Amino acid sequence: MFPETIETDRLRLEQLTMEHLFELYDHTSVDAPAIDEITQYVTWSPNRSLKETRSFIEEQETQWEKGEEATYVVYPREEEDNAGEFGGCTGLSIDWSRRTGQLGFWLRKPxxxxxxxxxxxxxxxxxxxxxxxxxxxxxxxHPDNEQSARAIQKYVEAHGGRRDGYLRNHLVYQDGTVADEVRYSIAREEYDANKS
Known part of the structure; x- marks a missing residue:
């Protein structure tokens, strides 16, 4: 259902598999560089063991097979600084009953x-x-994540979408705590009207 790789002008997205175990652990562990800044506004916590990272990948592979979530590792392409280095992860979660996809993304600080x-x-x-x-x-x-807010506003507007609003106690963290969040959406007709 999902392509195993996606290439853009500057990025290569590869399906997250067990082949990425050590790379992912190196950049998501409690000792990873800038991990506190990277995880400040995301719902997951740094991994305390290789076993945690392995369990995460197993779950993502299961969701991929079910057609419910596509998770990719992000690599800058040849022409970019840090070419070929693990850059982070991105994904698309699917709610088929609502015919809706939700985007997710995190990058290493460099x-x-x-x-x-x-x-x-x-x-x-x-x-x-x-x-x-x-x-x-x-x-x-997250409402306090100004960097993500700027990036999201740009690409949502470029595809004809809009800011839906501020949702209270909607964001659920891995540890069970909740927080407010800001939601944006792009409808099919908006996307079609803004294709270039």
């Missing part, structure tokens, strides 16, 4: 501020509408 969020979002939005025939794509961020 890759922040390069416009990669827009580029990978465009690829996953196309996947959602053109390949999976969904009706809506959503993306959320």
């Amino acid at each position: 890759l922040w501020g390069r416009g990669y969020s827009h580029e990978r979002a465009t690829a996953l939005i196309a996947l959602a509408f053109d390949r999976l025939d969904l009706d809506l794509v959503t993306v959320n961020h």
Whole structure:
């Protein structure tokens, strides 16, 4: 259902599999560089063991097989600084009953501020509408995450979408705590009208 690889002008997205175990652990463990900044606004916590990372990958592979979630490892392509290095992860979660896909993304700190969020979002939005025939794509961020807010606003507006609003106690963290979040969406008709 999902393509195993997706290439954009500057990025290569590869399906997250057990082959990425050590790479993923190196960049998501409690000792990973800048991990506190990376995880400040995401719902997952740094991994305390290789076993935790393995369990996460197993779950993502199961969701992939069920057609409910596509999780990719992000690599900058040859022309980019840090070419071929593990960059982070992105994904598209599917709610088939609502015909909705939700975007997710995190990057290692050295890759922040390069416009990669827009580029990978465009690829996953196309996947959602053109390949999976969904009706809506959503993306959320923590209200205090100004960097994500700027990036999301740019790519949502570029595809004709809009800010839906502020949802109280909607974001659920891995440890069970909740927080507010801001939601944006792009409808199929908005996407079609803004294709270039």
